[in-house]
Amino acid sequence: MTALKSAGVTLSALNFYGGDIPGGERGVASHPDRQEELAANISQMVEIAERTGCRLFNLLYGQLDDCWSAEEQEACAVEAIRSAAAAVAGFGGTVLIEPLTAGLNGRYPLLTATDVLGLLDGPLKDVPNLSLLFDTFHLGSNGVDLVSAAAALGADLAHVQLADTPGRGEPGSGAVDFAAVLDALKSAGYSGVVAAEYKPTVDTASSLGWL
Template identity: 45%
Template sequence: MTRWTVNCSILYTDLPLLERPAAAAADGFTAVEFWWPWPVAVPGDREVEGFVRAVEDAGVRLTGLNFFAGDMPAGDRGLVSWPGRSRELLDNIPVVAAIGERLGCRAFNALYGNRIDGADPKEQDDQAVELLTACARGVRGTVLLEPVSGAPRYPLLTAADAVAVLDRLGEVPNVGLLADFYHLAVNGDDVPAAIERYAGRIAHVQIADAPGRGAPGEGELPLRRWIDDVRAAGYDGYVGLEYRSEGPDAFAWLPRQDRAADPEGSST
């Protein structure tokens, strides 16, 4: 049985952020994930407390959380390799870790960051190794590295790109590949081949259909088959629903009785 988790940063966007965990619970889900919920690396204690309480009061488990990634609506895609902003990420790590401890979250997505004008790509990549190591040492759980689409300056496009970075981390144990089948497919990666080759490196899975980044069945991707493939290869974690859809039909493709996941299970 597939264990689903709802990304409440891209779904339920018609609601205030703190109302979204309860909305997911009302729709029959027991697990949620979020991008970084605030526009700054270190929000106030009251803001963090409100977020934690919203998840707890909804009775759902937080299965995934991003590190601070900059101004996402403006096109930023992470600080891991961004020269001059490492302090923000380092300050963010203990906040992420504390939320993870309070809510039982064990999967943390560290977006790599765009190539920066005037910056040496090698220096960016060397910084990324240092900061990904700091992220991994600073949290209890798995730090995820994700190829993404729609960001022309983001250098990790395929599963192989991300795994090459993970290989540079050497003996750091708690790092893994976030395989978002939508991003991989849109970038032209061979998803079945990536599953076969990197099954042992995949620590989280997310889905959306393409074209359009809509719900499963709205596009042309064989998402069910790919989920079956990755599960057959040994993946037993959550599958994140990270697509764009609003209204009563956002989850019409998934029968209500299939939405609940084991809230005590491991995310990766």
């Protein structure tokens, strides 16, 4: 809280516990043996939300593991997502589900918007406070037409993150047409936060020229 107040900023989004991210893990929601860890973190996140006003929470699905079938892992993830969504619903929180880049995140099964929507419009269709996290780097790297996806999904998105592809640098360092993507989001009715989540190819101040 002290850091937020000193910087004069608010906390818009936060990740739930995702396991050993530096060690290569990408979430634990789909791992039956990690649910106690996740449940403890969900309680902590509620406390953080109450103190900071944060209302968006990213829950990484987790990588496939041969200890369980894909169906068992999906069932586990669905229940974990339900629990997280219920925990934050009371104060208007939304749980975000994020596709990740193939080849960089182990056996992470959610690669496209279609993959995520298969959950949100399928076994989780009765949970209202869920949304796809629209990250231009991950989706673009996996071959998604970003402009078409923004136009089709923009009205239902709760959070957008920008990074170019290839390279995950600042907008303008790769091949993404950000003007077209942002125009499509606006035309579709998106009114949420647009966050910059990139690795600058130059110093940070210089990388902000796209703004």
